Structures are given as structure tokens and as C-alpha cells.
Amino acid sequence: MSSILFEIRDQIAFITLNRPDKLNAFNREMALLLQDKLDECASLPEIRAVYLTGAGKGFCAGQDLAEVVDPSGPGMKRILSEHYNPIVTRIRQLPKPVIAAVGGVAAGAGANIALCCDVVVAAQSASFIQAFSKIGLIPDSGGTYFLPRLIGWQKASALSMLGDKIGAAEAERMGMIYKVYEDGEFPEASRALATKLAGLPTRALAFTKQALNASSIHSLEEQLLLEDELQQQAAATKDYSEGVQSFLEKRPASFKGS
Ligand code: LHQ
Numbered sequence: 001m002s003s004i005l006f007e008i009r010d011q012i013a014f015i016t017l018n019r020p021d022k023l024n025a026f027n028r029e030m031a032l033l034l035q036d037k038l039d040e041c042a043s044l045p046e047i048r049a050v051y052l053t054g055a056g057k058g059f060c061a062g063q064d065l066a067e068v069v070d071p072s073g074p075g076m077k078r079i080l081s082e083h084y085n086p087i088v089t090r091i092r093q094l095p096k097p098v099i100a101a102v103g104g105v106a107a108g109a110g111a112n113i114a115l116c117c118d119v120v121v122a123a124q125s126a127s128f129i130q131a132f133s134k135i136g137l138i139p140d141s142g143g144t145y146f147l148p149r150l151i152g153w154q155k156a157s158a159l160s161m162l163g164d165k166i167g168a169a170e171a172e173r174m175g176m177i178y179k180v181y182e183d184g185e186f187p188e189a190s191r192a193l194a195t196k197l198a199g200l201p202t203r204a205l206a207f208t209k210q211a212l213n214a215s216s217i218h219s220l221e222e223q224l225l226l227e228d229e230l231q232q233q234a235a236a237t238k239d240y241s242e243g244v245q246s247f248l249e250k251r252p253a254s255f256k257g258s
Contacts (some may be wrong), residue, residue, distance in 0.1 A: 062108020
């Protein structure tokens with residue numbers, strides 16, 4: 001069985017981290033395969049949203065710790081540069097929405113890969129752990145970047161140092177994630193959200209993502225200029241014409257992603 005399951009249905013790419021007996025902890029094979037699949041999502045125009053989830057009871061327990069002590073493993077020097085950094089970069093640069101559907105525990109790099117996605121939803125029983133300090137490491141996979149931006153400096157600092165387990169409801173309350181669903185509702189509700197994202201004007205969502213990515217390094221003036229530039233590009237899409245036309249004709253819009 002592959003460590004990554006990949007299926008395209010209804011314009012959505014379903015990517016499942018699939019090492020359930022290890023709570024989908026990342027080994028090198030899984031990290032490289034995930035990169036390949038994210039590349040496929042970028043290159044196939046029929047894909048208009050990506051749904052990233054984990055098989056079994058966990059989302060992802062971060063790095064497979066057995067691999068880091070394996071003398072034939074990739075070694076500490078390559079894990080970030082070849083595994084996690086390219087995954088986070090691909091997710092942020094993918095010109096399509098990526099939804100992380102966190103159905104169980106998300107720890108270490110697993111938590112931070114979820115948190116770098118565009119929309120993060122979780123089942124009530126899911127949890128998030130910055131597990132790094134427990135093993136003498138620092139938050140990676142963008143944790144020190146995204147966490148303070150999501151929940152503020154103080155909470156990010158405390159969670160990073162203490163490694164506390166945060167339940168999904170609390171994660172939602174503190175702004176770490178978008179929404180929590182009851183466990184029974186979670187699979188259907190999270191897939192419905194992916195369906196909704198896939199039906200939106202994909203190029204406008206890509207420009208939105210590009211603007212949000214840039215906002216953390218830009219001055220207000222620079223950001224206003226970028227919004228202006230991207231808005232011109234959005235206004236040149238067929239989906240923009242359809243959006244305006246459908247409003248005037250009082251009918252639902254039918255966006256094609258072009
Ligand atoms: C695991 C793992 C795991 C292997 C559960 N590895 N087997 C970057 C740079 C370089 C090096 C290191 O890493 C990084 C990035 C990182 O991600 S660092 C953080 C690495 N992750 C962790 O430290 C989390 C370790 N796991 C846990 O603390 C617990 O498993 C959590 C709290 C996630 C879940 O606890 P439980 O629900 O009680 O499950 P469990 O501990 O019983 O785990 C179930 C199985 O999964 C178990 O295997 P077994 O054969 O005994 O049933 C675990 O050994 C295995 N597993 N995480 N990361």
C-alpha cells in the first residue's frame with residue numbers, strides 16, 4: 001500500500017497520508033511522494049481544490065522518529081531541506097485552495113503542515129501539538145512563521161515551548177483553525193467545504209492566496225499596489241464576467257476556473 005493515496009474526483013484532488021499504524025508519521029518516501037502529488041495538483045487544470053487528510057485515527061504525528069535514528073535514513077541535514085520545506089513551499093505556492101481536514105492528532109511537522117494550508121478544519125476529537133520541545137527540537141515546517149500570525153506571539157511562544165496538546169475546539173477559539181465539526185459530521189462537512197472551494201473562481205482564489213502570502217513582508221503601500229495589479233488580472237478572467245453577469249441576472253454563478 002502506498003504511503004500517499006491520491007484520487008481526483010469532482011475537480012478535487014484527495015490526498016491521504018497513509019501510514020495509519022504510525023499515525024501517518026512522515027518517512028522520506030511519504031514526504032517525497034507528497035511533493036510529487038502536490039506538483040500534479042499544480043499542473044492538472046482539472047484540479048480546482050486539494051483536500052489533504054490522514055488515514056485512520058490520526059492526521060499526522062510529524063517526523064517518523066524511527067527514521068531519524070536509522071543509520072540508513074536521510075539524516076538530520078536533509079529532513080528539512082528535502083522533506084518539509086519543499087512541502088510547505090509547494091502548498092503556499094499552489095495556485096489552488098488546499099484544505100487540511102484534520103480528523104485526529106496533528107503533531108510536530110504534521111501540525112505545521114496542516115496549519116500552512118488555506119483552510120484548516122478539524123473533527124471535535126482532533127488535536128494539535130507542537131511536539132518539538134519534548135524531543136529537544138524547535139518548531140519547523142513553518143511553525144515559527146504561521147503560528148504567531150495565526151494565534152499571536154504569546155500563545156505561539158507558550159505552545160511552542162510547552163508543547164501542550166490543544167483540542168480542536170480550543171484551536172478554533174484561538175484562531176489556529178477555521179472550523180470544528182462533530183466527529184460524525186466531519187467527513188461529509190469537510191468534503192462539502194472542498195466541493196464549495198472547487199466551485200469558486202479558482203484564479204481569483206489563487207490571486208487571493210498570492211496577496212495573502214505577500215502581505216507579511218510588504219508595507220501597506222506595496223500591498224495596495226499588489227492588490228491593484230492582481231485585481232486587474234482577476235477582472236480579466238471569464239469567472240469575473242460570469243460572477244457579475246450572474247448577479248445581474250439573479251441566478252447562481254457557474255464558475256469554470258478560467
Ligand atoms: C510514531 C510517531 C512518530 C514514529 C506515533 N514516529 N512512530 C524535523 C527534523 C528532524 C527530526 C525530527 O523531526 C522533525 C519534525 C518533527 O515532526 S519533530 C516531532 C516528531 N513527532 C513527535 O515527536 C510526536 C511523537 N508522537 C507522539 O507524541 C504521540 O504518538 C502522539 C501524541 C502524536 C499520539 O499519541 P497516542 O494517541 O497515544 O498514540 P501512540 O503514541 O500510541 O502512537 C500510535 C503508534 O504510532 C505507536 O506505534 P506502536 O507500534 O507502539 O503502536 C507510535 O510509536 C507510533 N508513532 N508517532 N512521530
